[in-house]
Amino acid sequence: EQCQVPEVISTSYTTQDATVLKHIAYISSFQVKCQRGDPGNLYALLGGVIVPVASVGALKYQISWTEDVKTARTGEVEVPVFNESGYVAAKKALRAGEDLSSVPVFTRIVINHPGVYVGPWISCEFLAVGFSVAHKPAKAAVLAISAVFSSVFSMACCEEETRSWSERRLNRGKALTGLTHECGVFGAIGSKGWTNNSEIAQIICIGLEALQHRGQESTGIVTSEGDNEYHVHKGMGLVKHVFNNDSIGKLKGFLGIGHTRYSTSAKSEQVNCQPFVVHSMHGALAVAHNGELVNAASLRKQVLDRGVGLSTYSDSELITQALCLIPPEGEVDGPDWPARIRHLMQLTPLSYSLCIMLRDRIYAVRDPYGNRPLCLGKIIDTNPEHGINGQSDGEHEPEGWVVSSESCAFIAATRYVREVVPGEILEMTRNGVRTVDIVPPPEGKKLAFCIFEYVYFAKPNSVFEGQEVYTVRVHCGRQLALEHPVEADIVGSVPESGNAAAFGYSKELLGLQSRIPLGELLTKNTYVGRTFIQPSNRLRQLNVALKFIVTNVKGKRIILIDDSIVRGNTVGPIIRLLRRAGALEVHIRVASPPLKHPCYMGINIPTKEELIANKLKDTKEFAKKVGADSLEYLSVEGLVRAVKKEIDSGNKEDGHCTACLTGEYPGGLPDELEW
Ligand SMILES: O=P(O)(O)OC[C@H]1O[C@H](OP(=O)(O)OP(=O)(O)O)[C@H](O)[C@@H]1O
């Protein structure tokens, strides 16, 4: 039952020293008395962001924050506090850009800041300590002291813990254009007789290079020789920069897992590099994770409540630590890892593909919605005496097993076998592979494989649901031609992920008797990497001009196919480039529907406000704005049709996540989750 008629008694304090300190700390402790019911979790609106209120005892709470001395507010500062239902309504209003006046407030806390004091600074610390000891038990004293010291050291620890999860996500890698990729995971285990040299690490390293498009911030490999002394090498940057003969040589063992990272839940820093390794009561455990936990905040709380410490804000570390928890049904003979994994999957159903390594086995796990991809492969016999790679494939027993985010990573000594099915817990040992369990999605929920893997993320030669990504992209182009044909002289693409769709578009037009040929209009300038250019609008044009070489457009009416438009930063400058090169008409065709909603499952899709499709809803207006003669998107139904055209699902169910296009999130509305 919710708290009825709350009575709130608060004591507040602000630091006032401005001689040495750069920030003013505002602290309020308050107690809630309810005639009936319980206040539950409380949330405060601080600086336009809703943050959880710290609970410091039974019905006792504390809010604290800092403001720069120069801009600190004086006089009465009012902080609205919401209960759970108010929190949900307030989040909804904030997301819709509405003001919060109609949202019911649980209480308002008023803090009076009399203004700054310029004088001997030591006094304020004594004041703060005196205040907290007089009014609060030890925890408050610690908070008050940290609040004061945070004025100098910017309050790293406690502020972080009370910051909302969504706020913390803002720390993830920044992107100016497009959708940044997700992470890549790769695992390998040699069969019996495999020696403990570094060959497995080399296979993983090759796999990670092939998955580099999924994450370029950091990478790592962990291997085991069958004991608990894991060999670990991780670092910031690309696979080719982090690993060399020396580091690979030290990664001995017959099994290992690796990761390439694009950060979603915690900063792009060394400390958050994966795989994570922890030592549990029953030996070491390593985890590589692609995805993002939608209920990371509550899972974090549960893990902390069980007395487990966490060293980062990474949801992947959280998974690793959560796996060390003994499941509720208990364990009789040592750890029951499949039961622990099942327990984790019940605690958090979205979103992940995981490689979990124990000293002698790997568990490959895909979330019950199948949101992120994962597939199984085998290590083949490459001994020339046994025939050329392909010939020996199938004739000899596999020399081991591999698991990867995408099948494009199965090259050289490895071959694709099958997809790890949604919810599957696959055990890989020296003796072979076996399905331990398949955890279904929660009651009434459908499978939700990310449709943007097909549109943009995956390499064109990867296989999902029995079909090649390239083929699906061609179908998207064909469908786009059916939906939005236009008269022109040539069809081209924005390389590279738009190439297959342009081919499909031109092919379909041929069928429609339009015969508009495909031509190479834009080529990527190979040697242009990151430039020094800052992201101002004027210089963005220069960036695009550097990135593409324009050919074959003079005097022509052009249809240009791009796979997606996200922030709308690329399309305008490209059109100007084409016009300057002499194009007569430019018709933009986008091989995916308008992106309107953020993703909370491992992809960096910006906020609603940043997405151009929310600002320029009318395609005619959009075309005019960017200087195109026309601009049209593929429909959501068209995309789904293209994706399902050749799906090899037999009697099995399939289902795709279109949340970024439709706002229909597989786990429910964002407000029901912790976004
Ligand atoms: O609307 P915007 O925010 O500008 O982003 C859209 C552009 O970003 C992507 O290209 P990317 O540069 O990633 O190249 P790729 O297609 O080769 O991966 C995408 O293919 C679009 O061209």
Ligand SMILES: NC(=O)CC[C@H](N)C(=O)O
């Ligand atoms: N993009 C991803 O899959 C990221 C995995 C994980 N959430 C991290 O931030 O490291």
